[in-house]
Amino acid sequence: MNTEPSWDLFRTFAIVLREGSLSGAARVLGMTQPSVTRHIDALEAAVGGKLFVRSQRGLSPTDRGLALRTHAESLVATSAALLRAASGAEDVSGTVRVTASEVVGAEHLPPILADLRRAHPALAIELVLSNAVSDLLQRQADIAVRMVEPAQQALVARKVGAVTLGFHAHRDYLAARGVPTTANDLLTQDLIGVDTETPAVRAVMSRMPGLTREAFALRTDSDLAQLAAIKAGYGIGVCQVEIARRDPNLVRVTPDLFSFDLPLWVVMHEDLRGVARCRAVFDALAEGLGRVGGG
Amino acid sequence: MNTEPSWDLFRTFAIVLREGSLSGAARVLGMTQPSVTRHIDALEAAVGGKLFVRSQRGLSPTDRGLALRTHAESLVATSAALLRAASGAEDVSGTVRVTASEVVGAEHLPPILADLRRAHPALAIELVLSNAVSDLLQRQADIAVRMVEPAQQALVARKVGAVTLGFHAHRDYLAARGVPTTANDLLTQDLIGVDTETPAVRAVMSRMPGLTREAFALRTDSDLAQLAAIKAGYGIGVCQVEIARRDPNLVRVTPDLFSFDLPLWVVMHEDLRGVARCRAVFDALAEGLGRVGGG
DNA sequence: CGGTGTTCATCTATTTACGTATAGATGGCC
DNA sequence: GGCCATCTATACGTAAATAGATGAACACCG
Numbered sequence: 001m002n003t004e005p006s007w008d009l010f011r012t013f014a015i016v017l018r019e020g021s022l023s024g025a026a027r028v029l030g031m032t033q034p035s036v037t038r039h040i041d042a043l044e045a046a047v048g049g050k051l052f053v054r055s056q057r058g059l060s061p062t063d064r065g066l067a068l069r070t071h072a073e074s075l076v077a078t079s080a081a082l083l084r085a086a087s088g089a090e091d092v093s094g095t096v097r098v099t100a101s102e103v104v105g106a107e108h109l110p111p112i113l114a115d116l117r118r119a120h121p122a123l124a125i126e127l128v129l130s131n132a133v134s135d136l137l138q139r140q141a142d143i144a145v146r147m148v149e150p151a152q153q154a155l156v157a158r159k160v161g162a163v164t165l166g167f168h169a170h171r172d173y174l175a176a177r178g179v180p181t182t183a184n185d186l187l188t189q190d191l192i193g194v195d196t197e198t199p200a201v202r203a204v205m206s207r208m209p210g211l212t213r214e215a216f217a218l219r220t221d222s223d224l225a226q227l228a229a230i231k232a233g234y235g236i237g238v239c240q241v242e243i244a245r246r247d248p249n250l251v252r253v254t255p256d257l258f259s260f261d262l263p264l265w266v267v268m269h270e271d272l273r274g275v276a277r278c279r280a281v282f283d284a285l286a287e288g289l290g291r292v293g294g295g
Numbered sequence: 296m297n298t299e300p301s302w303d304l305f306r307t308f309a310i311v312l313r314e315g316s317l318s319g320a321a322r323v324l325g326m327t328q329p330s331v332t333r334h335i336d337a338l339e340a341a342v343g344g345k346l347f348v349r350s351q352r353g354l355s356p357t358d359r360g361l362a363l364r365t366h367a368e369s370l371v372a373t374s375a376a377l378l379r380a381a382s383g384a385e386d387v388s389g390t391v392r393v394t395a396s397e398v399v400g401a402e403h404l405p406p407i408l409a410d411l412r413r414a415h416p417a418l419a420i421e422l423v424l425s426n427a428v429s430d431l432l433q434r435q436a437d438i439a440v441r442m443v444e445p446a447q448q449a450l451v452a453r454k455v456g457a458v459t460l461g462f463h464a465h466r467d468y469l470a471a472r473g474v475p476t477t478a479n480d481l482l483t484q485d486l487i488g489v490d491t492e493t494p495a496v497r498a499v500m501s502r503m504p505g506l507t508r509e510a511f512a513l514r515t516d517s518d519l520a521q522l523a524a525i526k527a528g529y530g531i532g533v534c535q536v537e538i539a540r541r542d543p544n545l546v547r548v549t550p551d552l553f554s555f556d557l558p559l560w561v562v563m564h565e566d567l568r569g570v571a572r573c574r575a576v577f578d579a580l581a582e583g584l585g586r587v588g589g590g
Numbered sequence: 591c592g593g594t595g596t597t598c599a600t601c602t603a604t605t606t607a608c609g610t611a612t613a614g615a616t617g618g619c620c
Numbered sequence: 621g622g623c624c625a626t627c628t629a630t631a632c633g634t635a636a637a638t639a640g641a642t643g644a645a646c647a648c649c650g
Contacts, residue, residue, distance in 0.1 A: 003325060007302035010374060023627060030298060032609050037628070047381035056616045056627050063569065064384050070566050071377035074434065075370060079305060082366035086342035089359050137432060139369065151446055271365050274358060318597065327639050332598075351597050351646045596647075605638070616627075 005046040011079075012039035013051065014072035017065065021058040074138060081139035085275060092277045093122030098285070100145035103223045104264075105129040107243045109145070112288030116281065123277055131223070136269060142278055145285060147262040156282070157267045160290040165204075165260040167253045168244045170233035180236070180253055183208060190217040190235030192226050204260055242292055264289050300341040306374075307334035308346065309367035312360065316353040369433055376434035380570060387572045388417030393580070394436035398518045399559075400424040402538045404440070407583030411576065418572055426518070431564060437573055440580060442557040451577070452562045455585040460499075460555040462548045463539045465528035475531070475548055478503060485512040485530030487521050499555055537587055559584050 016025040016036065026033045040059075044051050051065035061069070087094045100109060105127055113125050128141055136144050137152060144150075150157045167186070180186045186208075193216035194201050205211050213219065217235055220226060230237045230244075236253060244250040266285045272278040311320040311331065321328040335354075339346050346360035356364070382389045395404060400422055408420050423436055431439050432447060439445075445452045462481070475481045481503075488511035489496050500506050508514070512530055515521060525532045525539075531548060539545040561580045567573040 004374075004378070007306050007370075007374060010377065011302050021627065033628075034610090034630080035608055037630095038607075047378065048383070049381070051381075054628065056614090058627070064381065067380055067384060067566055067569055068377055070564075071373055071380060071434065074373050075302075075377070078366055078369050078373065079302060082305065082363055082370070083299070083342065085362055085366060086344075086346075086359065088343070089362060139366070269365075271362055274362055316597070328598075329600080329640085330638055333637075349598065351644090353597065591650100593650090594648085597645080598643105599645100600643080601641085603638105603640085605636105607637080608633105608635075610633085611631090613630080614628085616625105618625085619623085620621105 192237030487532030
């Protein structure tokens with residue numbers, strides 16, 4: 001009861017929770033199913049209560065087991081980050097996890113990362129695209145590209161410019177439907193917008209009177225899908241002017257009515273400043289995104 | 296190289312880093328020194344580089360070893376939090392870690408926690424007093440009492456009132472030196488203030504013209520030491536009016552010149568809402584601090 | 591200058607944990 | 621309804637990690 005259980009039990013627990021079965025976890029972990037069973041039994045004995053209900057087609061967590069999920073996932077992320085940080089600190093090789101929004105990751109980062117890869121062939125990049133501002137302190141990533149100023153200490157942050165959001169449409173769509181010039185014009189068009197209203201989205205939408213969720217002819221939370229819909233001539237939607245400028249078929253509409261600037265920040269752990277490969281990725285992102293945002 | 300090392304190696308590494316010797320770590324971990332040696336050797340082999348330089352009076356970390364410190368500490372904190380969360384979720388027993396500022400922890404919390412302990416004899420409290428806003432997401436504590444509104448999601452937060460800061464002094468001091476009434480009066484008095492200027496402190500000090508670091512006759516970053524100095528009649532310093540009111544010898548001076556309100560927040564992990572003992576501590580803190588702050 | 595208490599490194603016996611093999615049980619499918 | 625796939629539970633031999641004991645190097649101190 002008093003002696004702390006092996007930390008390997010935590011890892012096994014985390015994987016069992018994710019896989020939903022002892023056998024599946026064993027495959028992932030490179031162990032055998034009896035060993036996984038022993039680990040779970042030992043952990044349950046250590047905490048003094050059942051963590052799973054066993055059935056013949058897998059395990060499902062009890063409430064108590066479910067309560068430990070985020071802890072276990074945090075351990076997985078942190079240990080992975082530790083191993084990343086530990087490998088080859090002096091030369092630019094190994095793996096760096098970068099997180100960014102979907103649009104930035106799909107539109108801005110690829111050429112930057114391609115150059116980086118060419119300069120450092122031993123460098124591997126893991127790119128996590130998510131609009132959720134995943135917390136660097138939870139070690140889910142080494143470097144983040146964000147659209148908001150980071151609040152936490154212990155982070156190295158550099159503002160590398162800004163991107164501008166504006167309404168855009170395909171020239172073919174505009175040729176068929178006419179070019180809107182007023183706010184009322186916009187409301188008669190096929191608008192592409194968001195599905196769920198986050199506080200940030202609501203702040204932007206409040207600038208355009210009459211613009212409600214019902215006004216959208218296509219609602220999706222995927223920014224990439226919105227961009228694709230704009231390029232396909234579905235209607236008028238919001239995207240970065242820097243991206244639209246690259247496609248000669250895209251035209252910005254009502255630039256005077258709607259224009260929204262978002263800052264671009266590159267953020268990294270303070271601890272990783274001494275790790276050459278992280279420093280290299282950080283600098284490359286700052287330099288490359290600085291060109292994009294004209295900062 | 297390819298297979299992930301045992302997580303126990305991380306734990307051993309963290310303790311060796313903290314203790315500074317293989318033998319010391321072995322004592323803490325309840326293992327033998329050869330086992331600790333083997334763990335460190337295995338971890339160094341896994342990451343492909345030395346983490347410590349050995350000497351006959353202990354181990355000192357290399358740069359690479361130091362770079363992993365925060366990761367290792369995070370793992371220690373998280374695994375401890377996992378074990379805490381795992382033990383006895385249904386009844387109010389076990390351990391809850393609470394973090395608060397020094398003054399709040401020393402002046403406001405003790406009676407609240409004493410009542411709590413009386414109500415739940417099987418409940419143990421770990422109290423971490425620190426002015427550093429330790430991040431709940433890093434699992435260094437289960438519940439935090441803060442003076443700023445928490446920004447993160449995934450947290451249960453309740454504003455339970457506010458405390459007011461004001462200048463105070465001992466009546467004996469004022470009898471000898473006179474009672475200041477103007478800002479200029481204050482500058483001729485023996486003032487008790489901070490040593491290092493944080494942004495928050497600077498914001499407060501900018502409200503009082505002429506009040507610079509040099510004006511302080513006693514400079515300390517310990518709020519408790521400041522309070523003790525005020526009570527000892529050293530001079531005039533800032534403390535919470537709610538605390539000063541309890542001591543009949545303390546008198547508030549120039550209340551019209553300087554008065555600063557700080558909100559009181561009780562913050563907890565979302566995950567811990569289902570854990571009875573955390574819920575009990577949260578509610579007790581919210582109720583008890585609500586009486587203090589009159590919120 | 592020599593005793594004492596550290597430290598880490600090395601060797602060996604033992605305990606512990608693991609993998610292999612197998613049985614029992616359930617759900618899907620022809 | 622019988623067959624196959626998948627899952628968990630159990631028993632047993634083996635491999636690996638651990639504890640214990642010992643030696644050598646260094647610092648502290650009288």
